[in-house]
Structure formats: structure tokens, C-alpha cells
Amino acid sequence: MIEVSNIRKEFRTPVVKQGRFSGLRTLFTREYRLKEAVRGISFQVEEGEFVGYIGPNGAGKSTTIKMLTGILHPTSGHVSIGGLSPHKARREVVRNLGVVFGQRSQLWWDLPVIDSFDILARMYGVREPEKEKRMRQFAELLDLESFWATPVRKLSLGQRMRADLAAAMLHDPDVLFLDEPTIGLDVNAKRNIRQFLKRLNTEFGKTILLTTHDMDDIEQLCRRVMVINDGQLSYDGTVRSLRDTIGLPTVITVTYRGDFHIPEGYRISKEAYEPELPIRLNIIAVEDHTVTIEVNRKEIHTLDILNLLAQWGELADVDMQDPDFEDVIHKVY
Numbered sequence: 001m002i003e004v005s006n007i008r009k010e011f012r013t014p015v016v017k018q019g020r021f022s023g024l025r026t027l028f029t030r031e032y033r034l035k036e037a038v039r040g041i042s043f044q045v046e047e048g049e050f051v052g053y054i055g056p057n058g059a060g061k062s063t064t065i066k067m068l069t070g071i072l073h074p075t076s077g078h079v080s081i082g083g084l085s086p087h088k089a090r091r092e093v094v095r096n097l098g099v100v101f102g103q104r105s106q107l108w109w110d111l112p113v114i115d116s117f118d119i120l121a122r123m124y125g126v127r128e129p130e131k132e133k134r135m136r137q138f139a140e141l142l143d144l145e146s147f148w149a150t151p152v153r154k155l156s157l158g159q160r161m162r163a164d165l166a167a168a169m170l171h172d173p174d175v176l177f178l179d180e181p182t183i184g185l186d187v188n189a190k191r192n193i194r195q196f197l198k199r200l201n202t203e204f205g206k207t208i209l210l211t212t213h214d215m216d217d218i219e220q221l222c223r224r225v226m227v228i229n230d231g232q233l234s235y236d237g238t239v240r241s242l243r244d245t246i247g248l249p250t251v252i253t254v255t256y257r258g259d260f261h262i263p264e265g266y267r268i269s270k271e272a273y274e275p276e277l278p279i280r281l282n283i284i285a286v287e288d289h290t291v292t293i294e295v296n297r298k299e300i301h302t303l304d305i306l307n308l309l310a311q312w313g314e315l316a317d318v319d320m321q322d323p324d325f326e327d328v329i330h331k332v333y
């Protein structure tokens, strides 16, 4: 569905002169600085996938999305969406593409929301019955009814984002590019947007590429994640295996019903496990009836750990905390 092969993007910016008349001298300068924002990225996205595209500020995410949508032309390499180049066949590609930039609205600022939908429907050639049907559907799914008549500039950020999402879907594209769709939203608004995106993917089969700095978006929505670092892909795989690859510890707290006994060799210290012990774990706290340990689940099977802990006393409760996804990502960046 989406094929990206070895794309690069270079930006040429004039070198800013210092001193008197610097503005004027910069204007006439022949000196340029080259910035390679995207440095040879390749990937494929299959129909119906929901893929996260993440990376630190300035890594090249927006530049990639702009090349995918045909706004920017790659310096080299190829992009194809549904077999077509977004640059050469922009009109056809755009018909099958929905794009939402969280920082910018595609709606007309001073017009009531509903007027923007009328304009977009005309632009994309969406016929009246289809438009009506979709607007009814969106009004229900995204709760738009209460602000159809409100000018866009008066909407809250959450309302604006819901309207923008609906607008991007009005021509029923198969592919959706989202750049920070939950930026600045409160917990409730984020949840609504995520629920909607999930339904678009699972019920309506839309293919979605999501750029975000919110790791909860990624954890809750995407099975696959691509990480871009300094213009290059540094990871492309499942969220699950990214956690495993990084190998941050899982924290397990067990509560014993009565007395328990920790065998020789296991000591209460972050670093101290004896290398000859059958299972490598760190005991990080021991209280009245509870023992808290850290293990690397990449190295040890959970069942083996629980079997071992059950030998120390009668288990009453087990709590398992996987590493925080933010911490995992911090390691990749």
C-alpha cells in the first residue's frame, strides 16, 4: 500500500551573516548550508496497518510525512502510495489520503464548522447523499452536533481536533496520516480521539501512520512502531519486541500469606545476584509480607520466576509492572 524506498531530503538554507547590514548581506549571500533532514529511509506499510512513527524533535518525522503526502519532493529515492507517486500524481493520491496536522487546522478559521465541510465536499467531489451519511456518522462518533454552527476559531482544541479528523475523512480515504493529533489535549479528549482512531482502523479498515510524542498513543493504538533518529530509521518492529529488545527490568511484587524464606545467595541489593544462581533476579525490597524483585523478562520466563518465588513461601498475591514505555523510548532516542 505505502512503499518508501531510500528517500532522502536535503534542505539548503542561506548562511546568516553577522555584523552590520547582516540582513541585507544574508539576502545576497551565495553561501548555503546543507541540512540532510532525512537520510535514506525505506519501509512498507500494508493495507490495514496502524503504524507509529516516532522520534525526538528535529529527527525528520514531519519532513517524511510531507514527502509521503507530496508536499515535498524527495532529493532522491521513491515514494509510492497505492502504486502512485504522491508528487507526480498528487491529485489521484490525495483523493485516497486523509491528513491531519495537529498543530494546524485545514478548516476555514472564520466559518462555521459545517461550511468547511461543504467546501471540502465540493473540493473532493463528494456527492450530497454520501456527505450527509458521513456527517451523520461523524456527528455520532465524534460528537460534533453541538458545534456544527460554531466558527472554527471559537472551538476548544479538543473540538477543533475532532472536527479536523472528521474533515480529513469526509472523502473516505483509505490512508490516513496523522501528525500529533493529540497534542495539547486533556485526558478525556485524548481518549475520545484514540477511540475514534481505533475504530477507523479496526472497523473501517483504514491504514494509519501516526506521528506523536505521546507514548500512550503508540502503546494504545499501534502494534508496529518505527523510530527515526537523526534522519534514519533506528527501529522498525512491534511495540512488544521493542520493549524486549531494550531489556529494561520488569518489577514483580509478591505478597506471602505467612512466613517466607529467601534462600542463601539472593541479597537485597540492586546489583547483587550471585552468577551461579539458577535464576538471575535482583531483590529490591523486602517488607513484612512482600518481596519486590526486578527481572529481565528477555532472559527469564515469567513462569520460571513465579515458580521460584512460590518456593520461598505461600503466595497470596502477585503484581507485575512492565517497564514504562516512556523509559523504553528514552533508551532508543
Ligand SMILES: Nc1ncnc2c1ncn2[C@@H]1O[C@H](COP(=O)(O)OP(=O)(O)OP(=O)(O)O)[C@@H](O)[C@H]1O
Binding pocket: 011, 012, 013, 035, 036, 037, 055, 056, 057, 058, 059, 060, 061, 062, 063, 064
Ligand atoms: N524547510 C526547511 N528548511 C530547512 N531546514 C528544515 C526545513 N524543514 C525542516 N528542516 C530541518 O530538518 C530537520 C528535521 O525537521 P522535521 O520537522 O522533519 O523534524 P520532526 O522530527 O518533525 O521534529 P518535531 O518533533 O520537532 O516536529 C530539522 O533539523 C529541521 O530544522
